[in-house]
Amino acid sequence: MADNIDPLTGVIDPLLVGRDLAAATGTPESTWRYWQSVGKGPVSFKIGRRRVYRRSAFIAWLAEQEAAE
DSSP states (O other): OOOBBTTOOOSBOOEEEEHHHHHOOOOHHHHHHHHHHHSSSSEEETTTTEEEEEEEHHHHHHHHHHOOO
């Protein structure tokens, strides 16, 4: 199975950008950029100039933050 297929649903794991993360959490896009530059936050990668996050990586990261609390 391809890396971008959600194993639970069989659906392609959508890509998110900083504004999606900001809308979901209320954390500014600039904070997401800073966290990426210092190695914090969910796993991301670049497509051209755009930094993207897999939805599953974002959800997993949120769960880690909640568990650490």
